[in-house]
Amino acid sequence: MPSTSIIGAIVEFYQSLPVATPSPPSPPVPILFDEVPAKDGSGNPYKPPYVLLKDNGTTPSFQTFEYEVIETTDFTFEIYALSLAAADAIALGIRFGAGAYNAAQGFDWCTSLPVTGQTIETILPPKQRRMTDTTRTETIGYVFKVTLDYSVQALRTGP
Structure with missing residues (x-):
């Protein structure tokens, strides 16, 4: 079902990608918000791999002489x-x-x-960008992080 927000639509589109629903033996890479x-649904501590979606805000602007609103939503x-x-493989899949x-x-x-x-x-x-995360545990070692900063431009057509 279509979302009424860009961020909701991003989550829905992500869940349709092969990275979110890979063929076995590869596990799915869940998307989390903010x-x-x-703990995960089983009560275990969350462990990589996973994707965290950050909403960086939406900015409206009037781009046409008819006062149509173009909204730019930034997310990471x-x-x-x-x-x-x-x-890197997950980033390519996204x-x-x-x-x-x-x-x-x-x-x-x-x-x-x-x-x-x-x-x-x-x-x-x-x-x-690529980096190591500040998370380091004795059981997992370093956690690596890749960030992808996107901008979506959308024409507002209704509520």
């Missing part, structure tokens, strides 16, 4: 994994889906988010 809960995917190679880099099957250049009341103009390719 912060990581202390924070990808956490136990190796940099795994984090950016390109299962297609070629220019096929718009992932988030790069996507124009088909499941959202009502808005028409997606474009999702601009991300600024990408």
